[in-house]
Amino acid sequence: MSKMSTQKAYSSGHTLVADEEEFPFFANVLEGVVKLSKILPDGRQQIVGLQFAPDFMGRPFHSESSLSVESATDTLLCTIPRRQFEEMLSKSPELQNRLLKQTLIELDASRDWLVTLGRKNAGEKVSSYLFMISQNCVHTQETEGVVSFDLPLTRADTADFLGLTIETVSRQLSKLKKSGTIEISHNRHIDVLDIEELKLAGGD
Amino acid sequence: MSKMSTQKAYSSGHTLVADEEEFPFFANVLEGVVKLSKILPDGRQQIVGLQFAPDFMGRPFHSESSLSVESATDTLLCTIPRRQFEEMLSKSPELQNRLLKQTLIELDASRDWLVTLGRKNAGEKVSSYLFMISQNCVHTQETEGVVSFDLPLTRADTADFLGLTIETVSRQLSKLKKSGTIEISHNRHIDVLDIEELKLAGGD
DNA sequence: CGTCTCATTGAAGGGGGTCAATAGAAGTGG
């Protein structure tokens, strides 16, 4: 597999796959975070998935629904052309099994997020988001009970992920700051003073 | 496959798999609609998937996230015990391929629904729901441009599917009735007078 | 006919959206 693959680096905000287009390649996310999003005709946007290192990324077979793929942060990918991957897939039941497992995990994650979007209020959404990032982000560190990490998304992307507006996201973050659950520095860096509190505030 | 499988009939509202439990079986939905739902500790509920005939249903391998499975209507299933299915799966790459494809379709559907829950208003949610049912329900009929079908869900389940309250669902249905887009009889039966209008009202 | 379940409709309130102003951080160029 490694023979045919090539590493590629992208800066944040780069469009990897445009809407309506078929995935031209498959990839492992080696570094960074990639966002999958959907857009309505009038411009409303919803992020429907985040791929963290070392997630696998791609969409074999024909898909009815369209998706655009963008690097949320600076990103390093290990890519393999679509055709070659599908050829390997047809020859290796073991690879197919791994792909099935990954897809099932993404389906679970997507369904978990449906609950967040459908049934949680703004405060719970933001708390759930912070907690999820703390669990998935590679660079998360814990010292003396304080969990620290960088948010991979801008406020605008966070809003599009949570089905909120940037203003509401900002207000909820300020509320968490005032209540002493978190501290924020440089807009993106989060120190969670009480991770259990945060998990609880997420609602589940 | 048909040798080991057995048909089972359930009336609506029957719990097939309880929360936290692993799927004890795999099944084809032969008739009816099955709902997959998640529930928050305080009782808030979100339906995260609907399985129509002839969908395949099951969750191989260990899953972190929990799900409860219930028949939304009277249902006929063709079931096969978990262990036997997984044995077959390991021996048949072709079956695994079919399962992968089905899982990818469900992932697409789930992501499409994320947009509906995150970014659409009540009117668009209800219209999207009606349109989706009209496309998936086996018994949908069209005569002289009028598309007719029965809703598989109660108002309460519809609300849990759309992330709304029953009152809002009811009000939006009444609005569609008044605007002449649909007609409702016996609470569950829908005649869509203008399917294009309904699709448009769904937002995408 | 009474009861139970399910759905509709109305009135009032609140959570989050919208609009707008301000603040901060990061460049850019003189």
Next chain:
DNA sequence: CCACTTCTATTGACCCCCTTCAATGAGACG
């Protein structure tokens, strides 16, 4: 180094959509 711009985030004021609470309606069934 400092004005100037630009991009991003915060904060406030107002408003509206949806929720909440409550009453009524409509079938189904004993």
